[in-house]
Amino acid sequence: QVQLVESGGGLVQAGGSLRLSCAASGRTFSTYAMAWFRQAPGREREFVAALSFSGGITYYGDSVKGRSTISRDNDKNTIYLQMHSLKAEDTDVYYCAPRSSGSYYLLQSYDYWGRGTQVTVSS
Numbered sequence: 001q002v003q004l005v006e007s008g009g010g011l012v013q014a015g016g017s018l019r020l021s022c023a024a025s026g027r028t029f030s031t032y033a034m035a036w037f038r039q040a041p042g043r044e045r046e047f048v049a050a051l052s053f054s055g056g057i058t059y060y061g062d063s064v065k066g067r068s069t070i071s072r073d074n075d076k077n078t079i080y081l082q083m084h085s086l087k088a089e090d091t092d093v094y095y096c097a098p099r100s101s102g103s104y105y106l107l108q109s110y111d112y113w114g115r116g117t118q119v120t121v122s123s
Contacts (some may be wrong), residue, residue, distance in 0.1 A: 002026040002112055004096050009117030012086055020081040020117060022096030030074040033099040035059075035110060036081045036093035037120075045095065049081060050104040059104045063089075088123040 008020040020036070035050035049070040058070055062109045064083065072079040081097060093116040102109035 002029065002032070002098055003113030004098075004112065006094060006096055006117040009094060009119045011120045011122060014087055014119070014123045015119055016086050017030050017082070017084045018086065018119060020083070020094055020119070022081075022114065024077045024098070026077070026078075029077040029098075033104065034072060034079045034096060035099060035104060036070065037107065037110075038090075038094045039116075040092045044048045046092075047105045047107070048094070050099065051079070053072055053120045055105075060081075061105070083119075086119075086121045090123050091119060091121050093118050119121055 003025040005023045012018055023097045031053050033052050034051060036048040037045045039045040048064055049063045049068055051070045051072060055072045063117050069082045095113050095116045097110035099109050099114050101113045
């Protein structure tokens with residue numbers, strides 16, 4: 001079982017940037033595709049971005065496409081989400097997860113989650 005710790009969230013003004021990090025435990029980290037999701041109270045967890053185990057293939061949700069970059073450093077067991085041009089609607093708790101099976105875009109493809117990191121964008 002992998003353990004995940006997200007960090008890097010905070011309060012930022014609209015138009016600003018943030019880089020989120022997700023540190024994972026476990027020797028098999030480099031064999032997992034990884035993803036970021038986000039969730040606001042009362043809403044379903046939403047796909048943000050994902051990347052293959054090597055980092056060579058990336059996927060983005062429509063809400064962040066063109067404004068975000070997902071990457072990973074397998075030597076550090078860490079993935080990142082660099083976000084630019086932040087909007088008030090990006091305010092959410094952001095979670096990372098390793099993909100178990102199935103579509104990168106679907107919540108049910110992921111079984112383990114960290115506690116998340118809060119991103120708040122002020123307008």
